[in-house]
Amino acid sequence: xxxxxxxxxxxxxxxLIYGGLLGTAAGMTLAERKVSAWIQWRIGPNxxxxxxxxxxxxxxxxxxxxxxxxxxxxxxxxxxxxPMFSAVxxxxxxxxxxxxxxxxxxxxxTTLAIADIEISALYVVAIGGLGVxxxxxxxxxxxxxxxxxxxxxxxxxxxxxxxxxxxxxxxxVVMAGSLNLSTIVxxxxxxxxxxxxxxxxxxxxxxxxxxxxxxxxxxFDFAECEPELVGGFHTEYSSMKFxxxxxxxxxxxxxxxxxxxxxxxxxxxxxxxxxxxxxIQLPAFLAKAGIFLFLFLWVRWTLPRFRFDQLMSIGWKVxxxxxxxxxxxxxxxxxxx
Amino acid sequence: xxxxxxxxLSLRERLFLPEIARALGxxxxxxxxxxxxRQYPEEGLPTTEVTRGQPRLVVKEDGAMACVSCGLCExxxxxxxxxxxxxxxxxxxxxxxxxxDIDMLRCILCGFCEEACPKDAIFMSDELELADYSREALKYxxxxxxxxxxxxxxxxxxVYRINERWRSSSSTS
Numbered sequence: 001x002x003x004x005x006x007x008x009x010x011x012x013x014x015x016l017i018y019g020g021l022l023g024t025a026a027g028m029t030l031a032e033r034k035v036s037a038w039i040q041w042r043i044g045p046n047x048x049x050x051x052x053x054x055x056x057x058x059x060x061x062x063x064x065x066x067x068x069x070x071x072x073x074x075x076x077x078x079x080x081x082x083p084m085f086s087a088v089x090x091x092x093x094x095x096x097x098x099x100x101x102x103x104x105x106x107x108x109x110t111t112l113a114i115a116d117i118e119i120s121a122l123y124v125v126a127i128g129g130l131g132v133x134x135x136x137x138x139x140x141x142x143x144x145x146x147x148x149x150x151x152x153x154x155x156x157x158x159x160x161x162x163x164x165x166x167x168x169x170x171x172x173v174v175m176a177g178s179l180n181l182s183t184i185v186x187x188x189x190x191x192x193x194x195x196x197x198x199x200x201x202x203x204x205x206x207x208x209x210x211x212x213x214x215x216x217x218x219x220f221d222f223a224e225c226e227p228e229l230v231g232g233f234h235t236e237y238s239s240m241k242f243x244x245x246x247x248x249x250x251x252x253x254x255x256x257x258x259x260x261x262x263x264x265x266x267x268x269x270x271x272x273x274x275x276x277x278x279x280i281q282l283p284a285f286l287a288k289a290g291i292f293l294f295l296f297l298w299v300r301w302t303l304p305r306f307r308f309d310q311l312m313s314i315g316w317k318v319x320x321x322x323x324x325x326x327x328x329x330x331x332x333x334x335x336x337x
Numbered sequence: 338x339x340x341x342x343x344x345x346l347s348l349r350e351r352l353f354l355p356e357i358a359r360a361l362g363x364x365x366x367x368x369x370x371x372x373x374x375r376q377y378p379e380e381g382l383p384t385t386e387v388t389r390g391q392p393r394l395v396v397k398e399d400g401a402m403a404c405v406s407c408g409l410c411e412x413x414x415x416x417x418x419x420x421x422x423x424x425x426x427x428x429x430x431x432x433x434x435x436x437x438d439i440d441m442l443r444c445i446l447c448g449f450c451e452e453a454c455p456k457d458a459i460f461m462s463d464e465l466e467l468a469d470y471s472r473e474a475l476k477y478x479x480x481x482x483x484x485x486x487x488x489x490x491x492x493x494x495x496v497y498r499i500n501e502r503w504r505s506s507s508s509t510s
Binding site: 035037038039040041042043205298299301302303 | 354357360361363364365367368370371372373374376
């Protein structure tokens, strides 16, 4: 039976991290529009609240009050389940990410991660792989050719890029000798050059590219490409179900940014200050993750979409061999030197 | 027959990443460029002397209307938007409008009334905004159409200049 402070700390952490995740995802919808506006020399939303800061709330209210439409011939159960399948895995994955090191709470010492489990890297990969079900089921159950094509593309794309993603994570896991994210972070403590970014530059680049494909972001957003598929898997969705798909997508982006930080940028470690208190480590983590969140938006409003065959050939003929070679080289170096 | 020659990409270009970095730099610089958005309701639309906005009636410097309710604009109006009822007055011009309505829902902003007017009494202003909550509110009466001459001066000067040009070109031919 766990002690009361332990339960309290656990509940507090869960509330804090999930509140932060959903808040960041909502903020990202505004940030997306703001960044796109800036890159196009515009101002962006500025009517709701100061600088448009209340825009996500206005959007949320709008989504809730919109009419829900279920198309004729759609599978009613799966059609309603698919948005949840899309949103839930993205939110689950955040549970194991360590946001800060030790902090004491009423004399109870803990880390700022909801669950600090031994196989957390494996858990993240497994849960992340579930995200594609929402997209496929949403595309199939809509009974629409565009949605179906979007869903099929998403599945093909995610399967291809997940391989490279996992191989890049494996290279890092080999370096740290552990599947525990906390251990991987601790392995990068100390000097800034101990970050995996410097020892695994190839894995880092491949990982970042694969995260773009995994989260269906530009330039790899074939699941929802507007000009050919009218919106892809979410063509037939409206109101809150549509919003849930987007919540899932943005949560996945936040999770991927956090994972990139954890695996390659030393997580919450402050350079040359391993014993920094948690209230310094947390902002450090958020700042590092923020860079990647901005990169998601920045790339989206810079690059055009690839062609689907280009996406597949890059995934299978370039990324996968490179990731394999990188993992092989890492293994060889670790075992022989 | 056209033959499209594809440009041979160099290794640097085929690697994508350096070119992507260049593109990212380009869009990052764009973030700091001055914004070109016009904040519309607060910032008005730009107008020039040529702007042919909604027709307005001239109120002269002495406070009297220039209109003598001759009805030429009413006759010239292709959309039948103008309705005039005249009345007598003690002033030298003898007649002035009792009622001068322009149905802005009918008005097509063609400017024929301005051209037809012999007394410089109606001009196309630089007012462009035409939105309201009811149809009735968009039937402008004389009080809504009155503008001091100074407010329309830019357009008046322009019309005079243009008419001068027409006159001189027709005299030579």
